[in-house]
Amino acid sequence: MAQAHATEADKYYIPHGSPWPIYGSVTLFTLMLGAIATLNNWLPAWSLLPGFVMLALLFVFWFNTVIGENQHGIYNLAVDRSFRLGMMWFIFSEVMFFAAFFGALFYARELAVPWLGGEGVKIFSKLLLWKHYDGAWPTNGPGHVGPRADGSFETVPALGLPAINTAILLSSSITVTIAHHALITGHRTRLKIFLAATFLLGFTFVALQAMEYHEAYTELGLQLGTGIYGSTFFMLTGFHGMHVTVGAIMLTVIWFRVLNGHFTPQRHFGFEAVSWYWHFVDVVWLGLFIFVYWL
Amino acid sequence: MAQATDTLPHDDHHDQPDTGIKRWLFATNHKDIGTMYLVFSLIMFFVGGAMAMVIRAELFKPGLQLVDPMFFNQMTTLHALVMIFGAVMPAFVGLANWMIPLQIGAPDMALPRMNNFSFWILPFAFTLLLSTLLVPGGAPAGGWTLYPPLVLQGGDYFPMVIFAIHLMGISSIMGAINVIVTIMNMRAPGMDLLRMPLFCWSWLITAYLLIAVMPVLAGAVTMLLTDHFFKTSFFNAAGGGDPVMFEHIFWFFGHPEVYIMILPAFGIISEILPTFSRKPLFGAVSMVYATASIAFLSFIVWGHHMFVDGMPLAAQMFFMMSTMLIAVPTGVKVFNWTATMWRGSLSFEPPMLFAIAFLFMFSIGGFSGVMLALVPADFQYQNTYFVVAHFHYVLVPGAIFAIMAAVYYWLPKWTGHMYNLTLAKTHFWLSTIFVNVLFFPQHFLGLAGMPRRVPDYAVQFSDWNMVSSIGAFGFGLSQVLFAIVVIQCIRGGQKASSVVWGDALPTGLEWTLSSPPPYHSFITAPEIK
Numbered sequence: 001m002a003q004a005h006a007t008e009a010d011k012y013y014i015p016h017g018s019p020w021p022i023y024g025s026v027t028l029f030t031l032m033l034g035a036i037a038t039l040n041n042w043l044p045a046w047s048l049l050p051g052f053v054m055l056a057l058l059f060v061f062w063f064n065t066v067i068g069e070n071q072h073g074i075y076n077l078a079v080d081r082s083f084r085l086g087m088m089w090f091i092f093s094e095v096m097f098f099a100a101f102f103g104a105l106f107y108a109r110e111l112a113v114p115w116l117g118g119e120g121v122k123i124f125s126k127l128l129l130w131k132h133y134d135g136a137w138p139t140n141g142p143g144h145v146g147p148r149a150d151g152s153f154e155t156v157p158a159l160g161l162p163a164i165n166t167a168i169l170l171s172s173s174i175t176v177t178i179a180h181h182a183l184i185t186g187h188r189t190r191l192k193i194f195l196a197a198t199f200l201l202g203f204t205f206v207a208l209q210a211m212e213y214h215e216a217y218t219e220l221g222l223q224l225g226t227g228i229y230g231s232t233f234f235m236l237t238g239f240h241g242m243h244v245t246v247g248a249i250m251l252t253v254i255w256f257r258v259l260n261g262h263f264t265p266q267r268h269f270g271f272e273a274v275s276w277y278w279h280f281v282d283v284v285w286l287g288l289f290i291f292v293y294w295l
Numbered sequence: 296m297a298q299a300t301d302t303l304p305h306d307d308h309h310d311q312p313d314t315g316i317k318r319w320l321f322a323t324n325h326k327d328i329g330t331m332y333l334v335f336s337l338i339m340f341f342v343g344g345a346m347a348m349v350i351r352a353e354l355f356k357p358g359l360q361l362v363d364p365m366f367f368n369q370m371t372t373l374h375a376l377v378m379i380f381g382a383v384m385p386a387f388v389g390l391a392n393w394m395i396p397l398q399i400g401a402p403d404m405a406l407p408r409m410n411n412f413s414f415w416i417l418p419f420a421f422t423l424l425l426s427t428l429l430v431p432g433g434a435p436a437g438g439w440t441l442y443p444p445l446v447l448q449g450g451d452y453f454p455m456v457i458f459a460i461h462l463m464g465i466s467s468i469m470g471a472i473n474v475i476v477t478i479m480n481m482r483a484p485g486m487d488l489l490r491m492p493l494f495c496w497s498w499l500i501t502a503y504l505l506i507a508v509m510p511v512l513a514g515a516v517t518m519l520l521t522d523h524f525f526k527t528s529f530f531n532a533a534g535g536g537d538p539v540m541f542e543h544i545f546w547f548f549g550h551p552e553v554y555i556m557i558l559p560a561f562g563i564i565s566e567i568l569p570t571f572s573r574k575p576l577f578g579a580v581s582m583v584y585a586t587a588s589i590a591f592l593s594f595i596v597w598g599h600h601m602f603v604d605g606m607p608l609a610a611q612m613f614f615m616m617s618t619m620l621i622a623v624p625t626g627v628k629v630f631n632w633t634a635t636m637w638r639g640s641l642s643f644e645p646p647m648l649f650a651i652a653f654l655f656m657f658s659i660g661g662f663s664g665v666m667l668a669l670v671p672a673d674f675q676y677q678n679t680y681f682v683v684a685h686f687h688y689v690l691v692p693g694a695i696f697a698i699m700a701a702v703y704y705w706l707p708k709w710t711g712h713m714y715n716l717t718l719a720k721t722h723f724w725l726s727t728i729f730v731n732v733l734f735f736p737q738h739f740l741g742l743a744g745m746p747r748r749v750p751d752y753a754v755q756f757s758d759w760n761m762v763s764s765i766g767a768f769g770f771g772l773s774q775v776l777f778a779i780v781v782i783q784c785i786r787g788g789q790k791a792s793s794v795v796w797g798d799a800l801p802t803g804l805e806w807t808l809s810s811p812p813p814y815h816s817f818i819t820a821p822e823i824k
Contacts, residue, residue, distance in 0.1 A: 012481070014403045014815065017313050017321040021412035028465070029419040032458040036423075039454045039524055062408075078480060082405040085476040093468050093510045100514025100544055104529055112537035121607070143533030145526075225526030228535030235521065 027054040140227020153221035158293035172201035202248030323407035332389025339381030346374040351767035367750035368436035375439035397805035400483030405476040413469035420462035427452035443530040471505035485823030497562025512548040546597035560697030570801040571647035572639030585624035618668035645719035649700035660688030681741025711811040712788035725773035732766030
C-alpha cells in the first residue's frame with residue numbers, strides 16, 4: 001500500500017448504505033422481546049429462538065460483507081487502524097463489565113459479609129439480627145440460602161479442575177502467539193496447526209468447565225442460588241465461560257479463513273483482533289483463578 | 296486495486312444521499328445519522344417533558360387531583376430515564392456526529408456502519424421502555440436508580456426496563472468507541488491534539504467515561520435481573536449480599552454519567568463564548584486539563600450519593616473531600632469563560648445568550664452541589680426538593696441550554712439557512728425566565744423540608760409549588776417555539792454564508808466549508824495552518 005497506489009490508498013473507505021446495522025437493531029430487539037416474553041411467562045422459551053437465529057445470521061451477513069470488502073483490498077491502512085482502535089476499546093469495555101462483577105465479589109467478601117457477622121460498628125446486626133452468623137467466607141449468608149435442606153454447600157477446590165483449566169488456557173495463549181509468529185514469518189502450515197490447537201484447547205476448557213458445573217450442581221450443593229458465594233462464583237465464571245465460547249468460535253472462524261488463504265504477513269487485523277480477545281479472556285481467567293477459586 | 300473497483304460498487308464516490316426511507320434506515324453518513332440522533336432527542340425531550348408536565352400539574356396544589364400516586368411515581372421514574380438516556384445523551388452524540396468530522400477535517404466518522412447501529416438501537420430501546428406503561432402493573436415506579444429491593448418487587452415491566460437499559464448501554468458504548476476512534480485516527484494532518492477544538496476534546500474525554508461506566512451499569516442491572524429471576528443473592532442480606540452494594544455499583548456508573556451529560560456542554564460553551572466575544576478562548580490548554588481532571592475525579596466521588604446509607608465515617612470524609620475537589624477544575628473553567636468575555640467585543644446572538652445563561656445558571660447548580668457534598672449538611676438536604684433543584688439547575692439550564700446553544704450556533708451551518716433570530720431570542724428569554732421560576736423555588740421547598748418523589752405534600756409548601764408549576768408550564772410551552780424555529784430553518788429561510796456569523800469570524804474547520812457542507816465533508820484532508 002505504499003506510494004504506487006497513493007491516490008486509492010489515501011481514500012478512507014466509507015460504505016454507502018448498509019442494511020446490516022438496522023437488521024442488527026431489529027435482531028437485538030427481537031432477542032430481547034423473546035427474553036422478556038420468556039421471563040414474564042407470556043410465552044414458552046421457544047420465543048427466544050427467532051432472536052438467536054437472527055443473531056447468528058447477523059454475524060454471518062455482516063462479517064461476510066466486511067471480509068469480502070477486505071479481501072478486495074479496499075481498506076487502506078487508516079481503516080485498519082480504525083478497526084484496531086475499535087477492538088481495543090471494545091475489549092476495554094469488556095474489562096469494565098467484568099470489573100462490575102469482581103467489584104461485587106470484593107465488596108461482598110471484604111465489607112458486606114463481615115458486616116453481617118457484626119464486624120466493627122455493625123455489632124448490632126449480630127446482636128439483633130443474625131446471632132449465630134460469623135461472617136466467614138465462603139458463605140451463603142446468614143439465611144443459608146441454597147438448594148440443600150441443611151443450608152450447607154461445598155466449594156470447588158482450586159487444585160483440581162480449575163488448575164488444569166488454568167494450564168489449558170495459559171497454553172492456548174502460547175499456541176495463539178506461536179500461530180501469530182508463524183503468520184508473520186509466512187509459515188502457513190505451522191499457523192494452521194497452532195491455531196487449531198488454540199481453539200481445541202479453548203473448547204476443551206469449556207467442556208471441563210461444563211463438567212465442573214455439573215458436579216457443583218449435583219454433588220456440591222453449589223448453585224447460582226447458593227447465597228452470595230454461588231452468585232459471584234457462577235456469574236463470574238459463567239460470563240467468562242461465555243466469553244471463552246465466543247472466543248473459541250471466533251478462533252475457529254479465523255482458522256477457516258486461514259485455510260482459505262486469507263491474511264498476509266503484513267495485514268491480518270482479523271487474526272490479531274481475535275488473539276487480543278483471547279488474551280483478554282485468559283487474563284480474566286487468571287483473576288478468577290486467584291480470587292474465586294484459590295484465595 | 297483495479298479488480299476491486301470492478302467488482303464492488305464504488306460506494307465512496309457517491310456524493311448524493313439515497314432517496315426515501317433507505318437514506319435513513321441504511322444511513323452510513325455522519326450528517327444523516329447526526330440528524331437522526333438530534334430529531335430523536337427532540338422527540339424524547341417532548342415525551343419526557345410531557346411527563347414532567349404531569350408531575351408539575353399534580354403538584355400544582357396539595358392533595359391528589361389528577362393522577363393516582365402509583366402513576367405519579369411511574370412518571371418521575373420514566374421522566375428521568377427518558378430525559379437522561381433519550382434526550383440529553385443522544386443530543387450530544389448527534390452533535391458529535393455532525394461536528395467532530397467537520398472540526399477535525401475528516402470525511403466521516405471512522406466506523407460508519409457501527410454508527411448506524413448505535414443510533415438505530417435507540418428507537419427500539421425506548422419503544423421497550425415506554426411500552427412498560429401498557430403492561431400489567433404499569434411502568435417502573437421506584438425511581439430511575441432502580442434500587443433493590445424495591446425494584447425487584449416489580450411486575451412485568453421489570454425485564455423490559457433491564458433490557459431497555461442494556462440496549463441503551465450497547466448503543467452508548469458503540470457511539471463512544473466511534474468518537475474515540477474518529478478523533479484518534481481521522482484528524483487531518485497537522486491537527487495536533489492540543490490544536491483540536493474544545494468540543495472534540497470534551498467529547499473525547501466523555502467517550503472514555505462512557506466506555507468505562509456503561510458496562511458497569513450493564514453489570515449492575517444484570518445482577519438485578521438474576522436476583523429477580525435466577526435466585527442469586529447479590530442484593531439479598533439473607534444470602535450474604537447487600538442492597539447497598541447495588542448503590543455502590545450503580546453510582547460508580549451514575550456519577551461519571553453526570554459528567555457524561557455535562558462535559559460535552561462545556562465543550563460547546565468553549566466554542567461559542569470566544570466567537571461572540573471576538574477573542575480566543577482564555578486558557579485553552581488549561582481547559583483540556585480541567586476537563587480531564589473532572590473526568591478522573593468523577594470516578595472517586597460516587598459515595599456522595601449515599602451518605603445516609605451508613606457507610607464508615609472514613610468513607611464519608613473521603614467522598615466529601617473528593618467531591619469538593621471537583622469544584623477546583625470546574626472553577627478553572629468558569630473563570631476561563633468569564634475571562635474570555637472580559638473586555639471582549641460582545642454581541643448577543645441566540646447561541647451567545649444561551650451560553651451566558653449557561654454560565655450563570657450552571658454555576659448556581661454547581662454551588663448547590665458543593666453544599667450537598669458536605670456530609671452533615673447533606674443529612675439535612677438528602678431526598679428533599681433541594682436535590683431536585685440542584686440537579687435540574689445543572690441539567691436544564693446547564694446541559695439542555697448548552698445543547699440549544701449548539702443547535703442555534705450550528706443550525707445555519709447544517710441547513711444553509713439562517714433561522715428567525717427574533718423568534719429564537721423570544722425562545723431564549725421565555726426559557727430563561729420560566730426555568731428560574733420553575734426551579735429556583737424548589738431550593739426553598741427543599742430547605743423547608745419537602746421530600747422529593749411525592750404526589751402530595753403538606754399545605755405549608757403550597758405557594759412555592761404553585762409558582763414552580765407555573766414556571767414548568769411556561770417553560771414547557773416555550774419549547775414549542777424551539778421546535779418551530781428549527782423546523783422553519785430546515786424548510787427554508789435567508790441563505791447563510793459559510794462563516795454564518797459574519798464579523799464574529801468563528802474559528803474552526805467547519806466554517807471553511809459551505810453552508811450546508813457537502814455530503815462527504817472532507818474527501819481530501821484540509822491543510823491545517
